[in-house]
Amino acid sequence: xxxxxxxxxxxxxxxxxxxxxxxxxxxxxxxxxxxxxxxxxxxxxxxxxxxxxxxxxxxxxxxxxxxxxxxxxxxxxxxxxxxxxxxxxxxxxxxxxxxxxxxxxxxxxxxxxxxxxxxxxxxxxxxxxxxxxxxxxxxxxxxxxxxxxxxxxxxxxxxxxxxxxxxxxxxxxxxxxxxxxxxxxxxxxxxxxxxxxxxxxxxxxxxxxxxxxxxxxxxxxxxxxxxxxxxxxxxxxxxxxxxxxxxxxxxxxxxxxxxxxxxxxxxxxxxxxxxxxxxxxxxxxxxxxxxxxxxxxxxxxxxxxxxxxxxxxxx
Amino acid sequence: xxxxxxxxxxxxxxxxxxxxxxxxxxxxxxxxxxxxxxxxxxxxxxxxxxxxxxxxxxxxxxxxxxxxxxxxxxxxxxxxxxxxxxxxxxxxxxxxxxxxxxxxxxxxxxxxxxxxxxxxxxxxxxxxxxxxxxxxxxxxxxxxxxxxxxxxxxxxxxxxxxxxxxxxxxxxxxxxxxxxxxxxxxxxxxxxxxxxxxxxxxxxxxxxxxxxxxxxxxxxxxxxxxxxxxxxxxxxxxxxxxxxxxxxxxxxxxxxxxxxxxxxxxxxxxxxxxxxxxxxxxxxxxxxxxxxxxxxxxxxxxxxxxxxxxxxxxxxxxxxxxxxxxxxxxxxxxxxxxxxxxxxxxxxxxxxxxxxxxxxxxxxxxxxxxxxxxxxxxxxxxxxxxxxxxxxxxxxxxxxxxxxxxxxxxxxxxxxxxxxxxxxxxxxxxxxxxxxxxxxxxxxxxxxxxxxxxxxxxxxxxxxxxxxxxxxxxxxxxxxxxxxxxxxxxxxxxxxxxxxxxxxxxxxxxxxxxxxxxxxxxxxxxxxxxxxxxxxxxxxxxxxxxxxxxxxxxxxxxxxxxxxxxxxxxxxx
Numbered sequence: 001x002x003x004x005x006x007x008x009x010x011x012x013x014x015x016x017x018x019x020x021x022x023x024x025x026x027x028x029x030x031x032x033x034x035x036x037x038x039x040x041x042x043x044x045x046x047x048x049x050x051x052x053x054x055x056x057x058x059x060x061x062x063x064x065x066x067x068x069x070x071x072x073x074x075x076x077x078x079x080x081x082x083x084x085x086x087x088x089x090x091x092x093x094x095x096x097x098x099x100x101x102x103x104x105x106x107x108x109x110x111x112x113x114x115x116x117x118x119x120x121x122x123x124x125x126x127x128x129x130x131x132x133x134x135x136x137x138x139x140x141x142x143x144x145x146x147x148x149x150x151x152x153x154x155x156x157x158x159x160x161x162x163x164x165x166x167x168x169x170x171x172x173x174x175x176x177x178x179x180x181x182x183x184x185x186x187x188x189x190x191x192x193x194x195x196x197x198x199x200x201x202x203x204x205x206x207x208x209x210x211x212x213x214x215x216x217x218x219x220x221x222x223x224x225x226x227x228x229x230x231x232x233x234x235x236x237x238x239x240x241x242x243x244x245x246x247x248x249x250x251x252x253x254x255x256x257x258x259x260x261x262x263x264x265x266x267x268x269x270x271x272x273x274x275x276x277x278x279x280x281x282x283x284x285x286x287x288x289x290x291x292x293x294x295x296x297x298x299x300x301x302x303x304x305x306x307x308x309x310x311x312x313x314x315x
Numbered sequence: 316x317x318x319x320x321x322x323x324x325x326x327x328x329x330x331x332x333x334x335x336x337x338x339x340x341x342x343x344x345x346x347x348x349x350x351x352x353x354x355x356x357x358x359x360x361x362x363x364x365x366x367x368x369x370x371x372x373x374x375x376x377x378x379x380x381x382x383x384x385x386x387x388x389x390x391x392x393x394x395x396x397x398x399x400x401x402x403x404x405x406x407x408x409x410x411x412x413x414x415x416x417x418x419x420x421x422x423x424x425x426x427x428x429x430x431x432x433x434x435x436x437x438x439x440x441x442x443x444x445x446x447x448x449x450x451x452x453x454x455x456x457x458x459x460x461x462x463x464x465x466x467x468x469x470x471x472x473x474x475x476x477x478x479x480x481x482x483x484x485x486x487x488x489x490x491x492x493x494x495x496x497x498x499x500x501x502x503x504x505x506x507x508x509x510x511x512x513x514x515x516x517x518x519x520x521x522x523x524x525x526x527x528x529x530x531x532x533x534x535x536x537x538x539x540x541x542x543x544x545x546x547x548x549x550x551x552x553x554x555x556x557x558x559x560x561x562x563x564x565x566x567x568x569x570x571x572x573x574x575x576x577x578x579x580x581x582x583x584x585x586x587x588x589x590x591x592x593x594x595x596x597x598x599x600x601x602x603x604x605x606x607x608x609x610x611x612x613x614x615x616x617x618x619x620x621x622x623x624x625x626x627x628x629x630x631x632x633x634x635x636x637x638x639x640x641x642x643x644x645x646x647x648x649x650x651x652x653x654x655x656x657x658x659x660x661x662x663x664x665x666x667x668x669x670x671x672x673x674x675x676x677x678x679x680x681x682x683x684x685x686x687x688x689x690x691x692x693x694x695x696x697x698x699x700x701x702x703x704x705x706x707x708x709x710x711x712x713x714x715x716x717x718x719x720x721x722x723x724x725x726x727x728x729x730x731x732x733x734x735x736x737x738x739x740x741x742x743x744x745x746x747x748x749x750x751x752x753x754x755x756x757x758x759x760x761x762x763x764x765x766x767x768x769x770x771x772x773x774x775x776x777x778x779x780x781x782x783x784x785x786x787x788x789x790x791x792x793x794x795x796x797x798x799x800x801x802x803x804x805x806x807x808x809x810x811x812x813x814x815x816x817x818x819x820x821x822x823x824x825x826x827x828x829x830x831x832x833x834x835x836x837x838x839x840x841x842x843x844x845x846x847x848x849x850x851x852x853x854x855x856x857x858x859x860x861x862x863x864x865x866x867x868x869x870x871x872x873x874x875x876x877x878x879x880x881x882x883x884x885x886x887x888x
Binding site for chain 2: 206207210211213214217225229
């Protein structure tokens with residue numbers, strides 16, 4: 001046993017060497033795109049996470065908002081002030097702070113809906129791919145039907161039904177979760193299909209048969225043995241879909257079926273600012289729009305890089 | 316004799332960020348007109364690399380770092396890619412291992428042959444087609460006038476390899492490099508293809524390099540042999556000399572590790588110069604964990620009795636279109652006595668592996684009975700009852716690269732059956748048992764914390780064996796356990812299996828397509844063909860006095876390398 005324990009110590013010392021030896025890490029530090037997009041994504045995420053400390057103003061604290069400051073342009077234009085870095089909106093709220101707070105909601109919805117979709121998709125894919133036959137056929141036909149509804153349509157449907165059922169105040173409180181539900185429901189199919197095809201390959205491998213010979217129950221084989229071997233592509237899809245989910249949320253909020261203006265996301269900010277675009281106060285909508293584009297672009301680039309790095313055929 | 320192809324001091328490097336890998340160190344070889352030069356070696360010896368280097372087909376980032384390649388007196392290793400492309404196919408051609416992937420599935424044979432001919436020779440469409448027909452006749456494809464318009468999928472594996480050979484011959488090249496040309500084929504087809512290659516070289520006066528890991532292939536076709544070991548040619552000479560009386564120690568031990576078809580040995584002689592396995596300690600079953608709680612009911616009569624076993628696979632879609640049945644196992648009966656090794660031998664598709672999967676319960680049979688220790692497993696429905704029997708039988712698989720989960724460390728792989736069947740009292744005890752098992756199969760206890768990819772094929776097969784032993788089985792099924800391994804590693808693994816059988820009193824079902832291996836391992840053998848058993852006999856009786864015609868046919872196809880060596884020895888003496 002002492003030999004094994006000293007091996008554990010050696011392993012702990014060696015993690016740095018192994019990280020340097022790791023192919024993915026190596027590919028990462030040699031790709032400027034990956035590094036820049038990671039830094040940008042991290043900056044925006046951290047800014048959003050620590051918004052209450054980073055933001056110069058609290059745009060939702062009615063006591064600190066002054067209507068006298070409304071519609072101020074950014075500081076480099078006439079009438080601008082350096083206390084409002086990107087100008088203010090019609091309520092006198094600081095646009096920069098609103099973007100930081102708004103990214104919070106956007107990123108939260110993005111992450112939650114991707115996790116929700118991945119959870120459904122991976123389980124459906126595992127079951128369909130492993131069971132095969134009738135179960136597979138039924139699950140995949142459901143997926144096909146699901147795929148024929150655009151995400152926005154599903155969101156509008158759920159939104160409409162819930163708005164009809166719930167009183168207005170209650171609905172605003174759960175608006176974020178409705179978004180997560182509707183985006184998640186329309187995104188799970190891609191995970192299911194990818195996982196299913198990987199499972200169909202893994203299922204015939206001998207380590208799965210070895211587990212069957214040991215007598216392991218099916219769910220142990222599925223979740224302990226097969227799942228870790230099919231998660232690589234899921235990570236790639238999740239990254240790319242995170243960007244898609246953020247855009248979908250923005251679209252829904254822009255259309256007015258997303259989060260309420262009292263706790264705005266980037267999409268809500270763009271919608272509110274849109275009304276002022278033609279009266280000259282372009283900064284109210286352009287800056288949240290830019291923030292959205294930069295965030296989505298960075299995540300997408302990261303996802304593309306990850307896909308290439310994990311796919312040995314493209315290397 | 317004219318030298319067609321000469322490698323002089325060839326050095327091939329594959330730069331990587333972990334340092335340059337030298338695949339070929341200092342290779343000097345000559346290929347004469349009208350001869351077949353065999354290049355033999357184990358995996359990683361660099362034999363494919365020199366073929367690719369000669370063709371200018373090194374995979375990136377590999378490069379020729381030194382030495383020269385001369386084709387018909389002209390140096391070609393420094394030619395620009397375009398000039399090299401024109402030579403390839405015209406003067407020097409290649410035949411690859413896998414006939415399935417070296418043909419374009421979307422184009423007919425005629426299209427592929429005609430395009431290739433017209434790329435290299437200044438002939439018209441009609442003339443090219445006439446030549447194509449002639450080529451197909453030459454490589455022994457029956458009815459070429461009809462077959463030429465078929466697609467690759469309409470040909471069997473052996474016929475496809477003939478088409479690949481015809482493609483290589485299109486421009487009448489002077490040098491043909493065949494890289495493992497028969498490895499993907501069954502023995503009966505292998506013999507035909509080797510005959511064909513032999514005849515083509517004799518007729519055309521071209522030179523051929525055959526790259527292979529298989530001493531049997533070398534014995535069948537090669538005039539001269541170059542033996543490669545870790546990027547070096549250690550020995551070159553006439554085939555009979557190399558096989559019968561080699562000079563180099565590596566060649567000697569490599570040849571002695573090839574399973575002998577003619578006589579059964581107690582243990583394989585071990586090869587020097589190979590990865591070392593840790594020393595094994597003898598174990599005393601009375602005190603060792605593997606001997607504890609072997610609470611099986613003893614049986615009189617056979618441990619396993621298979622009666623009229625049948626397995627139908629139904630294919631077809633959900634809505635019933637295109638359904639048909641495949642009889643993978645068709646009324647098979649045999650007994651396996653306690654403590655013996657029972658062999659199942661047959662060509663691919665004969666149903667051997669299906670039988671293993673039926674016995675272990677991976678598949679459910681469509682008919683017949685499997686009696687293990689007196690209980691008919693096909694009648695058991697409850698999971699607990701089945702698991703009690705499953706614990707007593709374990710299986711070792713063919714492919715060491717897929718039979719262990721790549722995402723788990725070795726300790727968890729080997730401990731899984733112990734944890735699942737609750738064979739150990741505590742986690743500490745489990746770890747001690749795993750360390751002991753790993754030690755016992757020659758991997759050493761330190762292997763427990765590594766991942767499978769850190770091990771070679773032979774070492775992974777040892778992991779697989781340790782996992783199979785972890786349930787303390789009394790019946791072990793080995794499904795082609797060494798067919799993916801080099802001969803030297805095969806000798807080690809087979810010796811390990813024999814040692815374990817002696818120590819633990821295991822009963823074994825040993826499945827293989829390789830008759831010499833069967834002869835070395837088994838007490839009794841069943842010969843299978845198309846889901847049915849042709850003949851069951853004691854091993855020695857089967858090899859000396861085969862009763863069934865199919866058995867005789869299989870035995871005829873066994874490589875005759877030892878005979879070639881013996882003839883040479885008598886001639887010298």
